[in-house]
Amino acid sequence: MPRAATHARRRPWIQDGGHGVQRLGHDVSEIGRSAKSYCEHTARTQPTLSDIVVTLVEMGFNVETLPAYAKRSQRMVITAPPVTNQPVTPKALTAGQNKPHPSHIPGHFPEFPDPHTYIKTPTYREPVSDYQILREKAASQRRDVERALTRFMAKTGETQSLFKDDVSTFPLIAARPFTIPYLTALLPSELEMQQMEETDSSEQDDQTDTENLPLHMSTDDSGAEKENASVLQQNASLSGSRNGEESLIDNPYLRPVKKPKIRRKK
Incomplete structure (x- = not known):
C-alpha cells in the first residue's frame, strides 16, 4: 500500500470535516519528523521549504490549494503580543559606602553589607538653613x-x-484710660534715655567745638544744657506722678507709643 494512501486512510477527520485536536497534533508532529528525515537524507541540518512540500505530498495533501487557503478573506490573523514594559526594579537602599574585600578574601565572595549594619554610625538631623x-x-x-x-x-x-x-x-x-490721654504721646517713656544720649553726645561735641568755635558758642551750649536739665527734671516729676497714679503691666499691647530717635544735627 503506498504511503499517501496510508496517510489518507489515517486522516478521515480532514475529509469528513471533523475536528480533532489530538489527530491534528499527530499530523503536525509527523510533518516535522518527515521533514527532518528528508533534510538529514540530503546531508543538511535545517529543514527547508522543499522538504516540507515533499512531506505534504507524501502525506496526501494537495499543495496547490495552500496559497488560496492562505489568501482567504475570513482568515483569522494572530497579532503579535503587545510589548509590555518591564517593571523597573527599585534600587536597594544603601547607607554609606560598602568596603571592598581584603586581600585574603576571594573576589567571588558576596560583598559586605551596609556599614550601618555592623558599624556604629551616629545619626543626626542637619540644621535647617533655608x-x-x-x-x-x-x-x-x-x-x-x-x-x-x-x-x-x-x-x-x-x-x-x-x-x-x-x-x-x-x-x-481691659483698657486702662489715662488721666491725661495726650501725655503719653507727648512724653513717651523712652524720652529720658534719648535725652541722656543727646546730652552725652552734646558734651562730646562741645569738647571738640570749643577748640575751633568762638567763646560765645560755648555760652549758647551751656544755656541749652540748662534747658535740657530743666526738661529732665520736669519729666522725672511727671513720670513719678504717673507711676504713682497707676501701675502698668509689662504687656506689649499696653506699652506707650514709641517714636523714632531723632539725632540732633550739629
Missing part, C-alpha cells in the same frame, strides 16, 4: 508667644467681653 523656613518658623514662634501672653494677661488681669451673656467666651484685656 531662609524662608527660618522666617516662617520665627514668625510662628512669635505668634505663639504673643498668643500665650495675651491669654495669660486675660486670665490674670482685668478683662472685658464682647458678649454680655457669656463673659468667658471672648475675653479682652
Whole structure:
C-alpha cells in the first residue's frame, strides 16, 4: 500500500470535516519528523521549504490549494503580543559606602553589607538653613508667644467681653484710660534715655567745638544744657506722678507709643 494512501486512510477527520485536536497534533508532529528525515537524507541540518512540500505530498495533501487557503478573506490573523514594559526594579537602599574585600578574601565572595549594619554610625538631623523656613518658623514662634501672653494677661488681669451673656467666651484685656490721654504721646517713656544720649553726645561735641568755635558758642551750649536739665527734671516729676497714679503691666499691647530717635544735627 503506498504511503499517501496510508496517510489518507489515517486522516478521515480532514475529509469528513471533523475536528480533532489530538489527530491534528499527530499530523503536525509527523510533518516535522518527515521533514527532518528528508533534510538529514540530503546531508543538511535545517529543514527547508522543499522538504516540507515533499512531506505534504507524501502525506496526501494537495499543495496547490495552500496559497488560496492562505489568501482567504475570513482568515483569522494572530497579532503579535503587545510589548509590555518591564517593571523597573527599585534600587536597594544603601547607607554609606560598602568596603571592598581584603586581600585574603576571594573576589567571588558576596560583598559586605551596609556599614550601618555592623558599624556604629551616629545619626543626626542637619540644621535647617533655608531662609524662608527660618522666617516662617520665627514668625510662628512669635505668634505663639504673643498668643500665650495675651491669654495669660486675660486670665490674670482685668478683662472685658464682647458678649454680655457669656463673659468667658471672648475675653479682652481691659483698657486702662489715662488721666491725661495726650501725655503719653507727648512724653513717651523712652524720652529720658534719648535725652541722656543727646546730652552725652552734646558734651562730646562741645569738647571738640570749643577748640575751633568762638567763646560765645560755648555760652549758647551751656544755656541749652540748662534747658535740657530743666526738661529732665520736669519729666522725672511727671513720670513719678504717673507711676504713682497707676501701675502698668509689662504687656506689649499696653506699652506707650514709641517714636523714632531723632539725632540732633550739629
